[in-house]
Amino acid sequence: LDPVDCRTSSKIVRLPGLVDVHVHLRDPGATHKEDWDSGTASALAGGFTIVGAMPNTNPAIMDQATFELAKTLSKAKARCDYGIFIGATWTNTTTAGNFANEAMGMKMYLEETFAPLPLKDDINVWRDHIMNWPSNTTPVCVHADGRNLAAILLLGWMYNKPMHVCHVSHKEEIDIIRDCKKRGMNVTCEVSPHHLTLCDKDIERIGSGQSEVRPRLGTQQDMDSLWENIDYIDMIATDHAPHTYEEKCSAKPPPGFPGLETSLPLMLTAVHQGRITLDDLVKKMHTNPMRIFGIKEQPNTYIEVNMDEEWTIPKKPEYSRCGWTPFEGLKVRGKVSKVVLRGKMVYIDGKILAEPGYGLNIRSTEYK
Amino acid sequence: LDPVDCRTSSKIVRLPGLVDVHVHLRDPGATHKEDWDSGTASALAGGFTIVGAMPNTNPAIMDQATFELAKTLSKAKARCDYGIFIGATWTNTTTAGNFANEAMGMKMYLEETFAPLPLKDDINVWRDHIMNWPSNTTPVCVHADGRNLAAILLLGWMYNKPMHVCHVSHKEEIDIIRDCKKRGMNVTCEVSPHHLTLCDKDIERIGSGQSEVRPRLGTQQDMDSLWENIDYIDMIATDHAPHTYEEKCSAKPPPGFPGLETSLPLMLTAVHQGRITLDDLVKKMHTNPMRIFGIKEQPNTYIEVNMDEEWTIPKKPEYSRCGWTPFEGLKVRGKVSKVVLRGKMVYIDGKILAEPGYGLNIRSTEYK
Numbered sequence: 249l250d251p252v253d254c255r256t257s258s259k260i261v262r263l264p265g266l267v268d269v270h271v272h273l274r275d276p277g278a279t280h281k282e283d284w285d286s287g288t289a290s291a292l293a294g295g296f297t298i299v300g301a302m303p304n305t306n307p308a309i310m311d312q313a314t315f316e317l318a319k320t321l322s323k324a325k326a327r328c329d330y331g332i333f334i335g336a337t338w339t340n341t342t343t344a345g346n347f348a349n350e351a352m353g354m355k356m357y358l359e360e361t362f363a364p365l366p367l368k369d370d371i372n373v374w375r376d377h378i379m380n381w382p383s384n385t386t387p388v389c390v391h392a393d394g395r396n397l398a399a400i401l402l403l404g405w406m407y408n409k410p411m412h413v414c415h416v417s418h419k420e421e422i423d424i425i426r427d428c429k430k431r432g433m434n435v436t437c438e439v440s441p442h443h444l445t446l447c448d449k450d451i452e453r454i455g456s457g458q459s460e461v462r463p464r465l466g467t468q469q470d471m472d473s474l475w476e477n478i479d480y481i482d483m484i485a486t487d488h489a490p491h492t493y494e495e496k497c498s499a500k501p502p503p504g505f506p507g508l509e510t511s512l513p514l515m516l517t518a519v520h521q522g523r524i525t526l527d528d529l530v531k532k533m534h535t536n537p538m539r540i541f542g543i544k545e546q547p548n549t550y551i552e553v554n555m556d557e558e559w560t561i562p563k564k565p566e567y568s569r570c571g572w573t574p575f576e577g578l579k580v581r582g583k584v585s586k587v588v589l590r591g592k593m594v595y596i597d598g599k600i601l602a603e604p605g606y607g608l609n610i611r612s613t614e615y616k
Numbered sequence: 617l618d619p620v621d622c623r624t625s626s627k628i629v630r631l632p633g634l635v636d637v638h639v640h641l642r643d644p645g646a647t648h649k650e651d652w653d654s655g656t657a658s659a660l661a662g663g664f665t666i667v668g669a670m671p672n673t674n675p676a677i678m679d680q681a682t683f684e685l686a687k688t689l690s691k692a693k694a695r696c697d698y699g700i701f702i703g704a705t706w707t708n709t710t711t712a713g714n715f716a717n718e719a720m721g722m723k724m725y726l727e728e729t730f731a732p733l734p735l736k737d738d739i740n741v742w743r744d745h746i747m748n749w750p751s752n753t754t755p756v757c758v759h760a761d762g763r764n765l766a767a768i769l770l771l772g773w774m775y776n777k778p779m780h781v782c783h784v785s786h787k788e789e790i791d792i793i794r795d796c797k798k799r800g801m802n803v804t805c806e807v808s809p810h811h812l813t814l815c816d817k818d819i820e821r822i823g824s825g826q827s828e829v830r831p832r833l834g835t836q837q838d839m840d841s842l843w844e845n846i847d848y849i850d851m852i853a854t855d856h857a858p859h860t861y862e863e864k865c866s867a868k869p870p871p872g873f874p875g876l877e878t879s880l881p882l883m884l885t886a887v888h889q890g891r892i893t894l895d896d897l898v899k900k901m902h903t904n905p906m907r908i909f910g911i912k913e914q915p916n917t918y919i920e921v922n923m924d925e926e927w928t929i930p931k932k933p934e935y936s937r938c939g940w941t942p943f944e945g946l947k948v949r950g951k952v953s954k955v956v957l958r959g960k961m962v963y964i965d966g967k968i969l970a971e972p973g974y975g976l977n978i979r980s981t982e983y984k
């Protein structure tokens with residue numbers, strides 16, 4: 249508040265490269281919203297040196313041909329390191345497991361979404377996927393609410409597979425996950441910064457089409473319950489889901505928010521507010537995702553953050569192609585000033601220095 | 617087949633009094649179909665000396681007033697011993713547990729049924745019920761299919777409550793229960809004789825309205841899977857659900873079959889066919905339900921069965937008020953000839969000798 253105080257307390261801290269296990273890069277299929285190039289530039293600008301790309305592209309990543317396509321596109325274009333998820337479908341229950349080592353993990357969509365990968369209500373298909381996923385490999389990541397979450401966690405427990413719950417957003421889900429953890433279940437979860445900072449009270453300000461997101465923004469009580477249970481939340485993940493502003497203003501606005509360039513500043517603001525310690529934030533944005541997804545440390549990699557820079561989130565992210573953000577106008581404190589990835593300066597003071605193709609697939613032999 | 621052989625091999629065996637943990641006695645509310653008197657007469661004629669009465673009556677058994685009403689009606693009319701279930705509703709999550717010792721158990725309806733007790737899809741209500749049910753008391757019995765079954769079993773596991781799955785009928789449910797048992801879960805289950813002996817191929821013969829039952833008759837594969845997993849099935853329970861023949865022939869036939877007078881003969885026929893041993897049948901119709909529902913042994917109680925009597929199931933049960941059976945015309949082998957309950961001959965050669973009111977509530981001090 250006192251400008252002198254602000255200046256004198258200004259503090260640069262060095263953190264490890266952040267990991268975002270949940271991004272939608274829209275490539276292949278909707279590169280007017282984002283692609284491997286723009287999305288990974290957006291990641292670096294947000295302090296992320298590794299992203300996990302979701303499989304609900306067009307075509308969806310669900311078999312050998314589409315997995316190879318994603319590998320080819322990412323290898324040519326990615327500016328930061330990355331993993332690729334294999335999607336679970338009705339048709340690949342016996343083959344998805346073949347990708348257990350090469351993929352970042354398997355993604356299961358148990359709810360109706362706009363994605364081409366809904367598994368709907370068939371418990372037999374869910375069970376086949378969980379049974380057939382190889383043990384002691386990468387996690388099975390689920391988009392599941394309410395009773396579907398309870399059902400899929402039972403299957404994970406039955407067959408002793410590591411389960412990871414994406415974007416926990418409501419009291420009912422965090423209650424279940426917390427109590428499963430207390431009972432000893434091998435389950436982890438992530439929460440997005442938007443579910444930690446926005447609730448249904450913000451819909452009017454953001455706009456009704458713009459505020460469409462899955463899972464939906466919760467109530468104040470939902471948001472409070474996430475903070476109350478923050479110790480049971482393993483990761484912060486953006487669920488970066490870019491759509492153009494025009495699409496968000498259309499009659500059928502697709503659900504999703506961009507998040508790569510705003511997530512760390514929003515979370516650093518929470519650190520500043522005393523809601524979470526910087527140590528815990530680093531656990532949730534680096535240490536835990538590295539361990540849970542079995543990723544080797546990136547050598548000579550770190551980011552520098554100005555903890556005390558106060559700024560207002562602008563109308564558009566700098567690098568994401570989507571051209572809007574639900575956080576427009578929010579005042580935040582903390583900004584990425586520098587990113588060094590595998591010995592190379594890849595981002596400094598707003599400029600991306602990594603070329604497309606510099607990023608490595610975390611499951612490739614080059615990375616290992 | 618040779619009448620002389622039949623005569624010479626004729627064999628009377630003495631078995632313990634059978635326990636049917638799942639009957640609908642329609643009292644209060646629909647006594648034209650059945651009541652505590654006719655239903656318990658039907659039980660004795662079928663070899664059952666204890667029945668568990670489901671709470672989806674009218675009014676439903678869900679609070680102090682309705683539980684007392686069921687106690688009063690049963691005390692005046694029951695001819696065999698019995699327990700009374702408390703129903704879980706939206707409104708009694710904090711009070712249902714008060715009946716944990718006085719009830720036979722709690723019944724949760726997770727599917728849409730014709731009952732007044734559906735809990736629909738609200739995982740919070742399910743969770744509150746499981747959390748609030750006292751530990752180390754009677755089981756929580758669930759009517760749940762597919763993913764709802766998986767979800768409720770997770771909740772039972774989370775809060776370490778004994779769960780009992782009613783009328784398992786399809787491959788998908790027995791697969792889940794078997795694998796949960798293998799993993800060490802405290803779960804038990806029952807299967808009805810109709811799901812062990814009828815499948816969708818029988819619908820034409822039985823009639824489409826008459827064959828309405830919940831869960832529905834499965835496929836041949838479903839029926840086969842129940843027999844394949846018979847070692848994981850703790851109990852045979854009739855799910856005796858009488859409706860009048862007129863109702864079953866109406867435009868909106870209510871789902872449900874009578875079962876009390878036909879279940880033992882159908883199962884003895886399976887013994888005769890070598891599908892199950894008599895020892896295992898006694899476990900599933902007496903020993904296991906007694907242990908799982910915490911019922912003390914009935915002194916001086918037994919039934920006598922003619923193992924070799926062959927007969928054809930008639931158009932109507934002798935004692936149930938419903939006046940029809942889906943098993944009409946089936947040839948069976950094995951018949952109850954005598955029932956002795958607490959030292960008194962209560963059934964012999966087709967005649968009921970117990971008066972209404974002779975039956976005791978298994979949770980009452982008189983019984984204990």
Ligand SMILES: [Zn+2]
Pocket residue numbers: 391414415462463
């Ligand atoms: Zn999702």
Ligand SMILES: [Zn+2]
Pocket residue numbers: 393394417418420421
């Ligand atoms: Zn929810």
Ligand SMILES: [Zn+2]
Pocket residue numbers: 270272302487489
């Ligand atoms: Zn997502």
Ligand SMILES: [Zn+2]
Pocket residue numbers: 264534535538545
């Ligand atoms: Zn590290």
Ligand SMILES: [Zn+2]
Pocket residue numbers: 759782783830831
């Ligand atoms: Zn039922």
Ligand SMILES: [Zn+2]
Pocket residue numbers: 761762786788789
């Ligand atoms: Zn089923």
Ligand SMILES: [Zn+2]
Pocket residue numbers: 638640670855857
């Ligand atoms: Zn029933």
Ligand SMILES: [Zn+2]
Pocket residue numbers: 632902903906913
């Ligand atoms: Zn016994």
